Amino acid sequence: MRTERARALAPAVLGLLLGVLALGPALGPGFVLRYDMVFVPDPPLTLPGQGFPRAVPSDLVVALLSAVLPEQAVQKAILLGVFVLAASGAAALVPSDRLGPRLAAAAFYAWNAYLAQRLLLGQWALLLGVAGLPWAVRAAALGGRLRLVAALLPAAAGGFQAMLVSVPAVLATAATAPLPAPLPAARVRRVGEAALILGGLSLPWLVPALLSAATTDPAGVDAFAARADGPFGVLGSLLGLGGIWNAHATVPGQDSWWSAGVRLVLAAVAVRGFVRLRAGARGAPPYWTGLAAAAGAGLAVACLGPFAPGPLKALIGWWPGFGPLRDGQLHLASFALLQAVGLGGVAAGPVPGPGAGPAPSAGGPASRAVAAVAVAVPVLVLPSFALGAFGRLAAVDYPDEWRRVQAIVNADPAPGALLSLPWGAHRAFGWNGGRVILDPASKMFARRTVWNDELLVGLPDGGRITVAAEDPLVTEVETALEGRPEDRVRALAALGVRYVLVHSGDNAFHGGATVFQGEELRLLRLGHPR
Known part of the structure; x- marks a missing residue:
């Protein structure tokens, strides 16, 4: 009986061993x-x-x-x-x-x-x-x-x-x-x-x-x-x-x-x-x-x-x-x-x-x-x-400022979306070994997060194909971002945006009240539209 049970479990054990080896x-x-x-x-x-x-x-x-x-x-x-x-x-x-x-x-x-x-x-x-x-x-x-x-x-x-x-x-x-x-x-x-x-x-x-x-x-x-x-x-x-x-x-x-x-x-x-x-x-x-x-x-x-x-x-x-x-x-x-x-x-x-x-x-x-x-x-x-495809997979932890921004935004009972900038779907952080990932802000907050789901895909010949965004709100937000700097805050607030999360190196967005400033992240809160 014990032998038969071991035989029945052997494929699962092999799968576990292969998983440990691969990861x-x-x-x-x-x-x-x-x-x-x-x-x-x-x-x-x-x-x-x-x-x-x-x-x-x-x-x-x-x-x-x-x-x-x-x-x-x-x-x-x-x-x-x-x-x-x-x-x-x-x-x-x-x-x-x-x-x-x-x-x-x-x-x-x-x-x-x-x-x-x-x-x-x-x-x-x-x-x-x-x-x-x-x-x-x-x-x-x-x-x-x-x-x-x-x-x-x-x-x-x-x-x-x-x-x-x-x-x-x-x-x-x-x-x-x-x-x-x-x-x-x-x-x-x-x-x-x-x-x-x-x-x-x-x-x-x-x-x-x-x-x-x-x-x-x-x-x-x-x-x-x-x-x-x-x-x-x-x-x-x-x-x-x-x-x-x-x-x-x-x-x-x-x-x-x-x-x-x-x-x-x-x-x-x-x-x-x-x-x-x-x-x-x-x-x-x-x-x-x-x-x-x-x-x-x-x-x-x-x-x-x-x-x-x-x-x-x-x-x-x-x-x-x-x-x-x-x-x-x-x-x-x-x-x-x-x-x-x-x-x-x-x-x-x-x-x-x-x-x-x-x-x-x-x-x-x-x-x-x-x-x-x-x-x-x-x-x-x-x-x-x-071994994680020779290091392509590895475990890292988020810097503390990500958790602090998450706590601030999620503790706010006021409605409104969060806009994540720069205006792109993917990020490559030094603390993640430069590995490309989908913007973590898209999954971190207990409110609607607006991010650019448009994709740029490279081709073998060096060209690129742009795949248009699927979320219709993305197009409206993009139009607001392309407007005059003095009108951006009002336009975004009119679209229901309450927070703007800006990553380091992106100094194109100005306006709103700075709620948090870290080495990598800057969190801004926008006023309500009149």
């Missing part, structure tokens, strides 16, 4: 701050603003957990939980009773270019959905409403991107998994139940998204299109689970011929292993068709931006709701899971054909050696993902 210095005291990954001290319980609710309900979940646990511990538990959930879930999908193949799938799904790049882009909320994806696929294949709800909770906490990568795999699996009674009505009912559960768990972000006046710029298709991050072009990068649009989110050395080549070979082996699972003595796993369909669809979406941007731009111009398709590489999650399960199938050895009887429960020395190599290969292919 490294990020597990030290402090916050891990990089691009979209912005955790703050004393996070407030706030409602979404007028832009697209990208951080809903993930920020609220963090705030609730931080009410009972230290904020730093919450972040580290979430990051480690991604690795544990991903590894154990991938292992649970491998149709083998042997531990080696299950560990092979676990290692690959918790250590690949897709997960590494999205983590380096700071998209921890998305990775909650990626980590829970195998459990959601399993639940959709087995059936049962409560089982599916429980499996989708990580994605529900992550928000729209996390649910976005879950929907195709869950619906496709529900539509194709074998049923005890293969009746059309039963199939329709299962798919309908899955759709209702997905919709219900999406309401926290779906309702604000539909009610918001947020817009989506079609130029984002070019800005966020998949790019080559190795010598085999865009398609080769995508097949190897890379190809992210941000060159600074790549793992060191992954563009080398050796790393890119081995990842491409590994992808081919894994896909072949997944195809072979269909010919097993027990037949294809119940999720096989659904996962294959979702993986194929995700790869197709990833190819739209670089190879066929025109139709996607037209769709976004017609309805901003198609905007989530512009970051095509994001949709490779199901393809990564397919490769993980396929690699587990390869590690299990030859698949016995129909009539040959079930596979043996334990392999010989050769099979164990193959499984051991399969477990080690993902780490050996991307060794620089270790």
Whole structure:
């Protein structure tokens, strides 16, 4: 009994070990701050603003957990939980009773270019959905409403991107998994139940998204299109689970011929292993068709931006709701899971054909050696993902003046928004090692924060693409800032701005009463409009 329990827990333990190895210095005291990954001290319980609710309900979940646990511990538990959930879930999908193949799938799904790049882009909320994806696929294949709800909770906490990568795999699996009674009505009912559960768990972000006046710029298709991050072009990068649009989110050395080549070979082996699972003595796993369909669809979406941007731009111009398709590489999650399960199938050895009887429960020395190599290969292919991607992830703490400004603003009962300057979405602070992060002010205050969500994305040829802001208030504030200096305070106050937070080095804004002056931050309070 104790041995069986240890075998059952082994994939989760492997995931934990891989998480510790990958995060490294990020597990030290402090916050891990990089691009979209912005955790703050004393996070407030706030409602979404007028832009697209990208951080809903993930920020609220963090705030609730931080009410009972230290904020730093919450972040580290979430990051480690991604690795544990991903590894154990991938292992649970491998149709083998042997531990080696299950560990092979676990290692690959918790250590690949897709997960590494999205983590380096700071998209921890998305990775909650990626980590829970195998459990959601399993639940959709087995059936049962409560089982599916429980499996989708990580994605529900992550928000729209996390649910976005879950929907195709869950619906496709529900539509194709074998049923005890293969009746059309039963199939329709299962798919309908899955759709209702997905919709219900999406309401926290779906309702604000539909009610918001947020817009989506079609130029984002070019800005966020998949790019080559190795010598085999865009398609080769995508097949190897890379190809992210941000060159600074790549793992060191992954563009080398050796790393890119081995990842491409590994992808081919894994896909072949997944195809072979269909010919097993027990037949294809119940999720096989659904996962294959979702993986194929995700790869197709990833190819739209670089190879066929025109139709996607037209769709976004017609309805901003198609905007989530512009970051095509994001949709490779199901393809990564397919490769993980396929690699587990390869590690299990030859698949016995129909009539040959079930596979043996334990392999010989050769099979164990193959499984051991399969477990080690993902780490050996991307060794620089270790130790926080060689320092790209690290834990730091906010200077005291950030907490002082936060306390002043949050203690003020008067209404009004806070404007964060300079007028840009991202910051690079010396105390954070110069790492680029989303403006922390956007998450720190218990009132509406106005910040410029317009994005400037560099292109490989040296050019830049401007992706227009989504929040309509941003345009009004920008107009006020471009007005005459003597009119700015009045115009901003008329827009409902009460505070202006100015970072050091930006001396363009004058006016209002100085409430706090530090080495890095200056807080101004504006008067009310007449």
